[in-house]
Amino acid sequence: MTIEQFSGRGRLADTGEGITGDELQLAARNHGIPLEALRYELTPPGLHYVLVHYDIPATNAATWQLTIDGCVEQPLSFGLTELRAMGRQTVRVTLECAGNGRAGLQPRPISQPWLMEAVGTAEWTGVPLAGLIRAAGIRKDAIDVVFTGADHGFERGVEQDYQRGLSITEAMESDAIVAWEMNGAPLPPQHGYPLRLVMPGWYGMASVKWLRSIELIDHEFTGYQNAVAYRIRQEPNEVGVGVTRIEPRALLIPPGHPDFMSRHRFVTAGPVVLQGRAWSGWAPIERVEVSVDAGVSWQDAKLDAESNDLSWRGFSFDWDAVPGEHVLTVRAHDRSGRVQPIEAPWNRGGFANNSAQRITVLVL
Numbered sequence: 001m002t003i004e005q006f007s008g009r010g011r012l013a014d015t016g017e018g019i020t021g022d023e024l025q026l027a028a029r030n031h032g033i034p035l036e037a038l039r040y041e042l043t044p045p046g047l048h049y050v051l052v053h054y055d056i057p058a059t060n061a062a063t064w065q066l067t068i069d070g071c072v073e074q075p076l077s078f079g080l081t082e083l084r085a086m087g088r089q090t091v092r093v094t095l096e097c098a099g100n101g102r103a104g105l106q107p108r109p110i111s112q113p114w115l116m117e118a119v120g121t122a123e124w125t126g127v128p129l130a131g132l133i134r135a136a137g138i139r140k141d142a143i144d145v146v147f148t149g150a151d152h153g154f155e156r157g158v159e160q161d162y163q164r165g166l167s168i169t170e171a172m173e174s175d176a177i178v179a180w181e182m183n184g185a186p187l188p189p190q191h192g193y194p195l196r197l198v199m200p201g202w203y204g205m206a207s208v209k210w211l212r213s214i215e216l217i218d219h220e221f222t223g224y225q226n227a228v229a230y231r232i233r234q235e236p237n238e239v240g241v242g243v244t245r246i247e248p249r250a251l252l253i254p255p256g257h258p259d260f261m262s263r264h265r266f267v268t269a270g271p272v273v274l275q276g277r278a279w280s281g282w283a284p285i286e287r288v289e290v291s292v293d294a295g296v297s298w299q300d301a302k303l304d305a306e307s308n309d310l311s312w313r314g315f316s317f318d319w320d321a322v323p324g325e326h327v328l329t330v331r332a333h334d335r336s337g338r339v340q341p342i343e344a345p346w347n348r349g350g351f352a353n354n355s356a357q358r359i360t361v362l363v364l
């Protein structure tokens, strides 16, 4: 048996094929935010979505070392105490997995089968990435920056540490931070303890957890997670386009009460305040529309105060619920002119599917 044969393969589900055992295994490890937890402006850490490609590695803050080397004037190495002396900043960031929405695609790419719950907002505290890189000094031949985590595994036959690359410009102009706290407490193991990168506005794959190394290189990074995995493609062999920033999305807190097994919603007739949150990694949210008739007619939601970062923005809508079955749907617009589609275009990896949420309710 070869590594290749023993590894999983990327494939599309057959027409009508239900969720596979492999997908169930991933879904049981990598959990989403329960949508009712959208009520919290800051997601309590246990309710924030989690995605881990391999295993959560065994890590120790007391002996942790972060190295910065490669095309730098002066290679540096920091323990946690030394890193804390480099500065301290807190940023509020809405993180979303690039695979959010994958399970809703037809045909379905077999991978972590997110519906639309792979999102969360936290306050991350750490030191700005740009300052750390500047402390090491950027050499003229530097082109990309490679971030390496302490976790290790195999993907489609390729053995690897989890690694992602950014261009020098992306790294220096991103407001990214190297964080040791989430919502004012040390990072939980599943979110990268003791140290992670947080890249505001970008899909989650860029925010490398269990960060142990930052290396500047003199060529474009062609590691697996940049060159193979996170690319928008129609065909398996095309080069495709790298996944970067978060496309706009709005989600409602499902109103009323759920049925246990089906999670169908029951709502009492009369005035109902629909609430939710909307975000985009490209620009602040400027408008959210709500439809209570399956997208036939749309009305503007009331927006909460704007924030000066790219974290999600709350919205609400007063609905007079009349008895019968209704399909609720919402769509977000951001300042860059991007509008959330009702039906997003399909791609092979199942990335960035920001198709509008639909919630069917029975009003009694």
Ligand SMILES: Nc1nc2c(c(=O)[nH]1)N[C@H]1C(S)=C(S)[C@@H](COP(=O)(O)O)O[C@H]1N2
Pocket (backbone or CB within 6 Å): 048, 049, 050, 051, 052, 053, 054, 095, 096, 097, 098, 148, 149, 150, 151, 162, 190, 191, 192, 203, 204, 205, 206, 207, 208, 209, 210
């Ligand atoms: N080292 C490492 N970093 C990682 C990952 C990983 O598997 N290993 N997963 C990435 C992906 S795909 C996402 S969506 C985010 C999830 O971050 P969270 O679990 O803190 O929400 O972490 C990213 N950083």
Ligand SMILES: [Mo]
Pocket (backbone or CB within 6 Å): 051, 096, 097, 098, 099, 204, 205
């Ligand atoms: Mo992800």
